[in-house]
Amino acid sequence: MRLSRVLMRGAVLMAAVLLAAGFATVAEEGMWTFDNPPAKLLQQKYGFVPTQTWLDHVRLSSVRLNDGGSGSFVSADGLLLTNHHVARGQLQKNSTPEHDYIANGFYAATEDQEIKSPDLEVNVFVSMENVTARVQSAAKPGMADEPALKARQAAIAAIESESLKATGLRSDVISLYKGGEYWLYRYKKYTDVRIVFAPEEQAAFFGGDPDNFTYPRYDLDMALFRVYENGKPLHTENYLKWNAKGPAENELVFVSGNPGSTQREDTVAQLNLERDVIEPNVLKLLRHRLAVLKEFGAQGPEQARKAETQVFYLENSLKAFEGRLQGLLDPSTFSKKVNDEKEFRAKVAANPDWQKEYGGAWAVIEGATKKDGELFPKDLFRRTDSPLFGSALSLVQYAAEVQKPDGERLPGYHDSQLESLRFSVVSPAPVYLDMETARMAGSFQGALDELGPNDAWVKAALDGKSPVDAARAYLGGSKLADPAVRRQLLEGGEKAITASTDPLILLARRLDPVLRAMLKQNDEEVKSVETAAGEKLGKARFLVYGKDAYPDATFTLRLSYGTATGYPMNGTKAPYKTTYYGLYDRSASFDNQSPFNLPQRYVEGRSKLDLSTPLDFVATVDIIGGNSGSPVINRNGELVGLIFDGNIESLAGDFVYDGAQNRAVAVDSAAMIEALRKLYGAEKLADELQR
């Protein structure tokens, strides 16, 4: 399935590059911002242009989840539809050895049976404001790159802070077109989110890792939450009506969701870095972490249960990064990027004024990528693989950062972000100390192997011990597993942190300066250089191509469009949809062996199903990790499907879109109703969806 944003954030944040290169929009390509929908393209090709009312309704019916995915409201009483694999973390956190909601699924037939998600936050994108002028003018002419970056960051923090105070809404300034535009996005936030329905994982993720990121598929990758406000189900007009027919072949459809990040505007120098340094190192890290988790899970069934969510995300990431690297290694993909850049550069060079102002930016970026190539592996392996340590580090940094003016703080600690940060730090979700120990020791060992014993971070992390001994000492001696202890430290401020002798806090205090120094070096030598040069290319791009293009993805709401259409595959055609027949075929074809085994409910309930019901379908909509759980919507604004993946051919989509074979994979709206009514006895829920 599609990569959840959550992992992406962990693995490639440091690699996020902030630059622009021009490219022409083709076919159904594009993740469009809601202020600039592709009206001309839609009119030309489909004779349909969404009205402002349509756009507003779709936007307000769409949500972003802090677990890294997207979703949509699908009833007047706050029902929220997303993927099972997005909900998986919350299901896991509510599961126990006695109640395994991942293996067995979950259904609350009445509201009082609904169970609370410990730390899920839902964001609704309620308003937007163009703040380009204010941010861009913060950096005065003649400023050096680094002070200019700081000045812009300060302006952004001020805008966010003012907005928060004025509206009480979460307020984020985002950079689009690599600094060509800045927008203030405001979100209404919900944190009382309860689990209503999830199928067995074996139905949601039928085919497991082998079938992940492929098509044809037969997955019911759905889950339903209910959003509460003031202890009552949210009543809202902003939800998508359910169309239980699914899309017809070649029908126009839209996707409204939050694609995490793309790098389609990267320069060729940056893509070279991706291919030669970033992807190979990320793959090394992922393989190492997966091996550690699998070793832990092999100790017994309870360990396996604890490890499986992380194993699942790591396998997903591994397949995604392998696909990204394959895409970069594909000569036809790469030569397209080379040609696009050649064209863009030629157009800039053809105008002497442009050439003087912007023509040097490519070389500047190429220089910065060389530095980035040196820093990246160090940045990557200096990471402690332990969620509880993550909380400790947040506590230490929080205490220091809140004392500074907003504009001078580390990323993640601005006023507008603090409420979400606090919600996450004091999460009551269970902590598995045995697994944390294995993961932390594994990441220490990995850093030791890659960076050597004299690395500043390694020295601070190990403190003279072996990786295993160090991890045991920190986690064995810590009291932070108790959320109340974390809350005390959060509320106690710097004094409490300084006084704490908790070994995880002490570790965080030793690592914090190393991490800050690393961030500073990266800001000075890579980020500020690339931002300044990137802004030049962003401006040149507007001059050359206008605004008939969309910006790279930023985990903010975007609208994509396309049709439910098959594609050429492996010498034949992949159909635009699959059916329940295919689920039973694929299971029987593998003699019902895992991961192609069927839940017992499907074996026993087979005769109840209309096997010709569409199960999954593909569409030419342009999506990427973070779009998981996005609704697929028809012209009437009705829900006809639920995005859960891209096909294997889409994995190069981070860098380039190929409309011939790139497909998004979705659960059909018909399949969800068929399963709820015929297999899960969830007539009441289906009635609410179809009301």
Add this chain to the structure above:
Amino acid sequence: MRLSRVLMRGAVLMAAVLLAAGFATVAEEGMWTFDNPPAKLLQQKYGFVPTQTWLDHVRLSSVRLNDGGSGSFVSADGLLLTNHHVARGQLQKNSTPEHDYIANGFYAATEDQEIKSPDLEVNVFVSMENVTARVQSAAKPGMADEPALKARQAAIAAIESESLKATGLRSDVISLYKGGEYWLYRYKKYTDVRIVFAPEEQAAFFGGDPDNFTYPRYDLDMALFRVYENGKPLHTENYLKWNAKGPAENELVFVSGNPGSTQREDTVAQLNLERDVIEPNVLKLLRHRLAVLKEFGAQGPEQARKAETQVFYLENSLKAFEGRLQGLLDPSTFSKKVNDEKEFRAKVAANPDWQKEYGGAWAVIEGATKKDGELFPKDLFRRTDSPLFGSALSLVQYAAEVQKPDGERLPGYHDSQLESLRFSVVSPAPVYLDMETARMAGSFQGALDELGPNDAWVKAALDGKSPVDAARAYLGGSKLADPAVRRQLLEGGEKAITASTDPLILLARRLDPVLRAMLKQNDEEVKSVETAAGEKLGKARFLVYGKDAYPDATFTLRLSYGTATGYPMNGTKAPYKTTYYGLYDRSASFDNQSPFNLPQRYVEGRSKLDLSTPLDFVATVDIIGGNSGSPVINRNGELVGLIFDGNIESLAGDFVYDGAQNRAVAVDSAAMIEALRKLYGAEKLADELQR
């Protein structure tokens, strides 16, 4: 499905090259002769070695069909199993506008309902004899290449003629290991072959051209004939028992059939010629012929019915040749061939005696391929696309050739081949003069476009007319559509031919000298040179690699082995088998649109089927065009499947075998019984198969 030998013969006969290069045998690779089964490999890997009794029984239960495929006896009363696509020509020849056995299928519930195939010949390979010494010694030391080739050909003709006289059996001398060995193969021949059962083509060839040469598949590509002898069903002990369970995953299986031709021993120079000259020109010819046929078929339903068999074969060839070319263009495939040759040449060069004797052969072959590259396109387009003209040419050449000593005749006119030739020339199969005219005119136009109006063949063919006028005049004025007229000319000898004023005979007499001159030039400048050099490489190959290898395919009986095993495909796994569920899924996935529509019988009979019954499966056995209809056999010598195709990854198999992804595709024995009993009401037939 797998390419039938019949087309291969038409399209690339001229390209057949007779040389050897060394390569090591890997995995389940190999099409082994029955005198040299891979006992050591089988013992090592499976602990199973077929006994001589097992081998003899399998060989005598296997058949070769003159329509270009393979088959096997499957009952004591002469039932013969092959593919629907191999039987298609005979079904077509018995069909009329009123009885379309291709669209509707056919079932003879009793023997008197069985219908005769007009011109199907069945060969059973009854004995073999090594005649290497006699053939090789025919060419005396010091002879030039061309006289040596003639001397060998004369020796071969003499052996065949002697054998025919002594035994009355069809007797063919075949060259293996590119002249490293020569064997006399004797066949028992049956020509009274009656159609017993065929499903609707839409069941046999579900998925049509898109699914052809791919997997997963859902085809019931089967047909049953009954062989008669002296007007009665053949009673035989040599038939395969039916095992209705199909193979288990990873079970060892064998295939006994007649692979048409491979070029795995070709030198790199010869592969370059294939890639740069042969494949592109053959593709051009096939596309042109297909366009002509489709234009004819578009005139009306009756024209479409007449054209569809040829369209079917052309589309099949086109996809196969596209795959071959892709294989040659794949750098990893090609570099494997380059490395194999480099290794072989190094081993020869390491021994000064070998180097002196054989080391020059590669350069000689490279020289000959240059000449071949000039001649090939001319040879290819100098072909008249008209089966009736083919008979006329055979009559003209037959009358001249039978007057010569056997050893000096054109290929195809040796004593041992005459009975089959006569059977074919006087075939009572229907002649469609309207379609013959369209095809002939199309091939004249193609030759005119490619070779120009001054080409000797074009001049003789058009005789001053336009392509369409010429074709109309020849076919419109000819009486040869009547088999009795052909028989008269056959029996009347040279006198009758010389006296004939039939325009097709006159045309054949004009073209015959051009074709003979072309053959002679090819013999002198390409074939004799390549044969002599190839024989050197064949000998070198034995010296370097021994006889632990198998010879290139020659449309003679071979034994392959492997397991029923899936493979990595498009990011996930292809299962080792499919089920009837998948047939209904794929049909519903395309909204039952052609070519994914189901015969009415399948729509109505769905509930009668056990949908989890295995339908098709893949195996790692090494097969190629001509293997269509081959039985898949288990250790016990029982039939568990029926080869009908290779997957898309197997299309490079003409040049190189890749065990990781190359798979043969077969109908499961279970699916055939399930369909016969539950859908076709053919309980009696199923009983006979399972007796």
